[in-house]
Amino acid sequence: MKQFLQFVKKEFIHILRDPRTLIILVGMPMVQILIFGFALTNEVKNARFVYVDHSGDPMSHRLIQRLEASRYFESAGAVTGPEGIDRAFRRGVCRIALVVPADFEAATRRPDGATVQLIADASDPNTANTLVNYAEAVVADFSRELAGPAQPPFSIRSETRMRYNPQLKGAYNFVPGVMAMVLLLVCTMMTALTVVREKEMGTMEVMLVSPMRPLRIILAKAVPYLLVSFFNITTILLLSVFVLDVPIRGHVGLLFAESALFTGVALSLGLLISTATASQQTAMFISLIGMFLPTIMLSGFMFPIENMPLPLRVLSNVVPARWFFVIVRSVMIKGTGIAAVWKETLVLAGMFVFFTTLAVRKFKLRLE
Amino acid sequence: MTEDVIQAEGLTRRFGDFTAVDAISLSVARGEIFGFLGANGAGKTTAMRMFCGLLKPSAGKARVAGYDVWTETEAIKRSIGYMSQRFSLYDDLSVVENIRFYAGIYGLGRAEVRERGDRMLEELGLTAERKALVRSLPPGWKQRLAFSVAILHEPGIVFLDEPTGGVDPITRREFWKMIYRAADRGITVFVTTHYMDEAEYCDRVSIMVDGRIEALDTPAGLKREHDTDSINEVFLRLARQARRTE
Amino acid sequence: MDAITIRDVSKAYAAGKARTEALRGVSLDVADGELFGLIGPDGAGKTSLFRILTTLLLPDAGHASVNGLDVVKDYRRLRTQLGYMPGRFSLYTDLTVEENLAFFASIFDTDMRENLHLVQDIYTQIEPFRRFRAGNLSGGMKQKLALCCALIHRPRTLFLDEPTTGVDAVSRKEFWEMLKRLKAQGLTIVVSTPYMDEASLCDRVALIQQGRILRVDTPEGVRRGYGRRVMAVKGPGMLRTLERLEGVDGVVDAYPFGERVHAVVAVDPDRIVWPEELEAVEVTPDIEDCFISLMKESHD
Numbered sequence: 001m002k003q004f005l006q007f008v009k010k011e012f013i014h015i016l017r018d019p020r021t022l023i024i025l026v027g028m029p030m031v032q033i034l035i036f037g038f039a040l041t042n043e044v045k046n047a048r049f050v051y052v053d054h055s056g057d058p059m060s061h062r063l064i065q066r067l068e069a070s071r072y073f074e075s076a077g078a079v080t081g082p083e084g085i086d087r088a089f090r091r092g093v094c095r096i097a098l099v100v101p102a103d104f105e106a107a108t109r110r111p112d113g114a115t116v117q118l119i120a121d122a123s124d125p126n127t128a129n130t131l132v133n134y135a136e137a138v139v140a141d142f143s144r145e146l147a148g149p150a151q152p153p154f155s156i157r158s159e160t161r162m163r164y165n166p167q168l169k170g171a172y173n174f175v176p177g178v179m180a181m182v183l184l185l186v187c188t189m190m191t192a193l194t195v196v197r198e199k200e201m202g203t204m205e206v207m208l209v210s211p212m213r214p215l216r217i218i219l220a221k222a223v224p225y226l227l228v229s230f231f232n233i234t235t236i237l238l239l240s241v242f243v244l245d246v247p248i249r250g251h252v253g254l255l256f257a258e259s260a261l262f263t264g265v266a267l268s269l270g271l272l273i274s275t276a277t278a279s280q281q282t283a284m285f286i287s288l289i290g291m292f293l294p295t296i297m298l299s300g301f302m303f304p305i306e307n308m309p310l311p312l313r314v315l316s317n318v319v320p321a322r323w324f325f326v327i328v329r330s331v332m333i334k335g336t337g338i339a340a341v342w343k344e345t346l347v348l349a350g351m352f353v354f355f356t357t358l359a360v361r362k363f364k365l366r367l368e
Numbered sequence: 369m370t371e372d373v374i375q376a377e378g379l380t381r382r383f384g385d386f387t388a389v390d391a392i393s394l395s396v397a398r399g400e401i402f403g404f405l406g407a408n409g410a411g412k413t414t415a416m417r418m419f420c421g422l423l424k425p426s427a428g429k430a431r432v433a434g435y436d437v438w439t440e441t442e443a444i445k446r447s448i449g450y451m452s453q454r455f456s457l458y459d460d461l462s463v464v465e466n467i468r469f470y471a472g473i474y475g476l477g478r479a480e481v482r483e484r485g486d487r488m489l490e491e492l493g494l495t496a497e498r499k500a501l502v503r504s505l506p507p508g509w510k511q512r513l514a515f516s517v518a519i520l521h522e523p524g525i526v527f528l529d530e531p532t533g534g535v536d537p538i539t540r541r542e543f544w545k546m547i548y549r550a551a552d553r554g555i556t557v558f559v560t561t562h563y564m565d566e567a568e569y570c571d572r573v574s575i576m577v578d579g580r581i582e583a584l585d586t587p588a589g590l591k592r593e594h595d596t597d598s599i600n601e602v603f604l605r606l607a608r609q610a611r612r613t614e
Numbered sequence: 615m616d617a618i619t620i621r622d623v624s625k626a627y628a629a630g631k632a633r634t635e636a637l638r639g640v641s642l643d644v645a646d647g648e649l650f651g652l653i654g655p656d657g658a659g660k661t662s663l664f665r666i667l668t669t670l671l672l673p674d675a676g677h678a679s680v681n682g683l684d685v686v687k688d689y690r691r692l693r694t695q696l697g698y699m700p701g702r703f704s705l706y707t708d709l710t711v712e713e714n715l716a717f718f719a720s721i722f723d724t725d726m727r728e729n730l731h732l733v734q735d736i737y738t739q740i741e742p743f744r745r746f747r748a749g750n751l752s753g754g755m756k757q758k759l760a761l762c763c764a765l766i767h768r769p770r771t772l773f774l775d776e777p778t779t780g781v782d783a784v785s786r787k788e789f790w791e792m793l794k795r796l797k798a799q800g801l802t803i804v805v806s807t808p809y810m811d812e813a814s815l816c817d818r819v820a821l822i823q824q825g826r827i828l829r830v831d832t833p834e835g836v837r838r839g840y841g842r843r844v845m846a847v848k849g850p851g852m853l854r855t856l857e858r859l860e861g862v863d864g865v866v867d868a869y870p871f872g873e874r875v876h877a878v879v880a881v882d883p884d885r886i887v888w889p890e891e892l893e894a895v896e897v898t899p900d901i902e903d904c905f906i907s908l909m910k911e912s913h914d
Contacts, residue, residue: 211694
């Protein structure tokens with residue numbers, strides 16, 4: 001036991017004495033969550049628009065004012081004709097334009113109603129889509145208000161509700177994603193690097209010659225990173241709740257337990273990488289290409305899995321972060337319990353057992 | 369009179385409060401083999417870097433191949449060769465590729481590279497291995513190749529930083545024969561080594577202790593002065609006075 | 615009793631298509647309490663042999679035992695009895711001197727404080743730096759610390775793989791003095807080195823080249839077994855002297871040796887007609903002379 005504690009102590013010294021590692025381990029999660037939370041959000045806030053008002057009557061003014069008054073949009077002024085819109089798009093003044101037809105007020109009173117045109121700069125389709133949706137919502141709102149209580153008997157209205165995330169806040173997606181990424185970085189990459197570093201320095205040789213059992217070496221290497229991970233999970237959750245206003249609806253204990261499981265998977269992957277590589281460079285490269293890219297691309301965090309072509313959808317199943325992502329979203333945002341996520345949990349547990357067995361098996365008693 | 373290709377006077381380099389090289393003065397004549405000895409941390413590497421134009425001195429004067437170490441470092445770099453045990457050739461390039469690469473750095477023309485390269489390979493007996501990766505050569509051959517590449521552009525001076533580590537006594541001697549031949553052609557050889565018997569192969573040696581040159585003479589002269597029959601003994605006596613450790 | 619027995623050990627590495635034979639049927643015995651030197655250049659197979667003896671590599675053929683324990687079957691028990699210092703000083707550069715010692719003591723399940731007296735002699739030299747990080751120590755200091763770390767668990771057998779490579783002459787001399795004292799405590803020590811002058815400091819030496827042992831004997835035995843006479847020749851410069859010795863009847867080999875040239879002669883030196891300007895004096899062959907001739911024979 002003393003042997004083991006000494007070893008863990010040594011690992012902590014490695015982490016604490018290297019300011020760069022420390023910053024990556026502890027500072028990066030915070031920075032990531034804040035960047036994703038604030039800067040990279042796809043929420044619409046004060047998006048600018050231009051308008052072409054062919055009508056110029058009080059009704060069109062009201063509509064434009066309405067758009068401007070909403071917290072999503074802000075007017076960049078009137079332009080004339082399609083060329084004006086084009087110019088505004090090209091200059092980057094705005095990404096959406098509203099075109100009000102002539103005789104707008106009169107049209108609104110006709111039974112078949114009036115039509116306004118929304119033109120969006122779709123060079124960035126995601127943003128364009130979001131903007132159009134928001135603008136449509138404002139216009140629809142306005143039209144309902146005009147109709148007042150006297151609603152036409154046969155109007156069909158569709159009402160969309162964004163469940164769990166009524167304001168369509170990006171943070172709901174980013175928090176679970178960042179948690180998965182941070183845990184992978186800390187556990188997979190850092191553990192892989194620390195083991196490989198010992199190989200490079202030649203200290204692994206001495207360690208192998210000692211009576212220390214390989215399983216103990218592996219465990220001792222993993223413990224510090226497990227602790228750092230819990231620290232990180234806590235900071236991420238605290239930041240989400242108090243800074244990004246993302247609530248934790250489910251059980252915090254469950255959330256931590258699931259994170260621990262995922263950390264275990266990440267650690268075993270890191271050890272597996274370290275057994276297969278001889279240089280820190282290779283270990284880093286494999287961790288980045290083999291772990292991060294799939295985590296970002298295939299976990300459903302950036303791109304919805306349902307929209308992927310079949311091969312990628314199949315491939316996404318072996319990405320541990322995919323399952324963790326579902327679990328965290330479910331527990332944290334939907335407030336579900338273990339009953340709803342037992343399948344995903346089982347998959348992660350299976351991966352953990354598989355990778356750990358493989359890593360311990362592959363960890364060599366000797367140098368070859 | 370023989371011309372001096374390295375002349376240093378009061379050459380000093382400080383790092384903060386630490387004086388790595390403390391006012392050393394020496395001159396090395398054309399075609400001379402000069403052994404630059406000192407314990408680890410005595411300041412050899414720092415001094416050598418200044419001579420090679422890689423490091424600006426803090427004080428003092430020095431001229432290498434006729435150029436000033438303060439102002440003409442680029443000209444110095446063009447007129448010297450450098451080889452060290454740690455870094456010399458690219459393991460994953462072939463023999464010819466290494467030659468072409470270094471020749472390219474020194475701006476040798478195509479025809480020149482081919483002609484000198486071929487002659488060099490022939491002298492080394494490596495013509496058959498020209499396409500072989502350097503990695504696959506035995507360490508002794510690698511060293512001789514590295515030395516030949518370092519003097520391919522016919523520099524006035526070649527700096528050798530512990531060139532013979534880890535090779536057998538025969539290979540080491542083969543290597544020294546190459547050094548003699550180069551010196552015979554007029555190339556000045558400035559060499560550091562931990563092998564004290566190699567110090568005896570030099571025309572003159574200096575022994576650095578704590579940043580200063582404590583002794584500078586022919587091997588025979590040093591031995592006479594210290595009344596002993598080995599340079600090793602001279603070195604131990606002087607280096608033991610050292611107070612600093614790296 | 616023999617502390618180490620090695621029988622017909624072979625080892626080859628496959629790198630892609632190329633196959634390197636690191637050891638080709640090596641047999642060797644090292645007696646208990648002996649200071650044994652393994653002398654040979656880089657790539658001769660020294661490190662491979664060390665790794666097999668320290669249970670880090672499995673031999674392809676043959677077997678070896680240390681303290682009566684087989685290096686393959688009994689590796690677990692053997693690992694508690696070995697002290698090993700690999701070629702590069704395997705220290706944690708970001709740990710202090712003290713922390714390194716404590717760590718290496720702990721992985722051998724011993725306590726640093728309890729065992730410090732075992733290395734007291736060496737430790738006192740680095741004690742003033744005990745709160746320094748190992749990375750900031752000089753080469754000689756690192757070497758001493760690495761030795762302390764390898765000794766802290768009271769090993770019966772100590773393996774030192776090129777402990778003096780890249781270390782200056784002063785530290786080398788001190789290091790060999792330490793080894794002498796350790797030997798006096800009854801430790802069996804196997805040390806490898808590329809420096810020929812260190813050979814004469816061992817009880818017995820083995821010369822290894824290209825995976826084969828060329829000769830095992832005491833340094834004195836090696837010198838006595840040398841069948842030729844050696845002349846130290848002085849002349850007008852090393853190159854000219856060597857050139858003039860070429861083709862001289864009776865001289866079988868000539869090479870630089872210190873400030874002179876050693877000429878190996880196959881006949882009575884008095885019958886040799888020395889070229890002009892050359893001055894030849896007979897000298898006792900150095901151990902290096904012996905090795906040079908052994909190596910050349912094995913090449914032929």
